[in-house]
Amino acid sequence: MPNLCHTRVAVLSLFALLSLGATGIGQTRKNQRPAPTPTPIATPTPDPITVPETSAAPHKRNVRPEWKMSVPVPATYVGTHLFLFERPGFLVPRIRIEHDDAGKGKISFDREGSGETISDPLELSPNTIAGIAAVLKRLAFLDSTENYQYTNDMPQMGTNTFTLKSGERARTVTYNWTTNADAKFLIDEYRRIGNEFVWRFELALARENQPLQTPKLFRALESYLKRNEISDPPHILPLLRDVAGDERVPLIARNSAAKLIRQIEKSPK
Numbered sequence: 001m002p003n004l005c006h007t008r009v010a011v012l013s014l015f016a017l018l019s020l021g022a023t024g025i026g027q028t029r030k031n032q033r034p035a036p037t038p039t040p041i042a043t044p045t046p047d048p049i050t051v052p053e054t055s056a057a058p059h060k061r062n063v064r065p066e067w068k069m070s071v072p073v074p075a076t077y078v079g080t081h082l083f084l085f086e087r088p089g090f091l092v093p094r095i096r097i098e099h100d101d102a103g104k105g106k107i108s109f110d111r112e113g114s115g116e117t118i119s120d121p122l123e124l125s126p127n128t129i130a131g132i133a134a135v136l137k138r139l140a141f142l143d144s145t146e147n148y149q150y151t152n153d154m155p156q157m158g159t160n161t162f163t164l165k166s167g168e169r170a171r172t173v174t175y176n177w178t179t180n181a182d183a184k185f186l187i188d189e190y191r192r193i194g195n196e197f198v199w200r201f202e203l204a205l206a207r208e209n210q211p212l213q214t215p216k217l218f219r220a221l222e223s224y225l226k227r228n229e230i231s232d233p234p235h236i237l238p239l240l241r242d243v244a245g246d247e248r249v250p251l252i253a254r255n256s257a258a259k260l261i262r263q264i265e266k267s268p269k
Helices: 002-031 126-139 181-209 211-226 233-244 251-266
Strands: 081-086 094-099 104-110 117-123 159-166 169-175
Touching: 081 181, 094 117, 094 181, 104 181, 117 181, 126 181, 126 233, 159 181, 169 181, 181 211, 181 233, 211 233, 211 251, 233 251
Parallel strands: none
Antiparallel strands: 081 094, 081 159, 094 104, 104 117, 159 169
């Protein structure tokens, strides 16, 4: 019996120890905290670099420098000579020229399809002014009552209206064709003036915006000169010299300008 008791006590003690061990293991697993997840190291983002405005490189633009017409703006003038040419359907259907006795004034003209009137300063050469004054004197223009219009009306030639003012006196004539040599010279001379200054405007526009158009304009000028349709060719020499030395203009146009300079300088005065 004593052995049996001892055996029972030993078994119970062993069971108790096993129970306690199992309880401790469960408690340990229950109370165990999960391993902490490592926090990623933040990589610092560099601040954006701000370049001061003063250190920024200048923006380069492919723009041609501004070019201005060489014709000076005339001082205040009182228009004493007024010429108006009108013919619908022409490339330039309307030209109005006004100037004083010294040749300072303004030219206004329309271009077919543009829908606007263009005005530019005008300064005639002394030779042109002298020629107009001589014709008006021979015609005794202010005192005359002659009608210069040819018997057959020729509206297809365009209508020319000329007005001369002197103090309180003024006279206006209108005709499209005439057999009077001086009256014909008068309207032809103003048309030649118109040719020159419209050409000047077209050239200024081409030099500024369309340099490749300049050779065509010099061919037109050469044609004008051959037909005696420029009032005073030496008057355009300063402009031609300016073009001949302008490297922004195509070489063919510069060569044409140089050629016309030689022709004008060699022509009889």
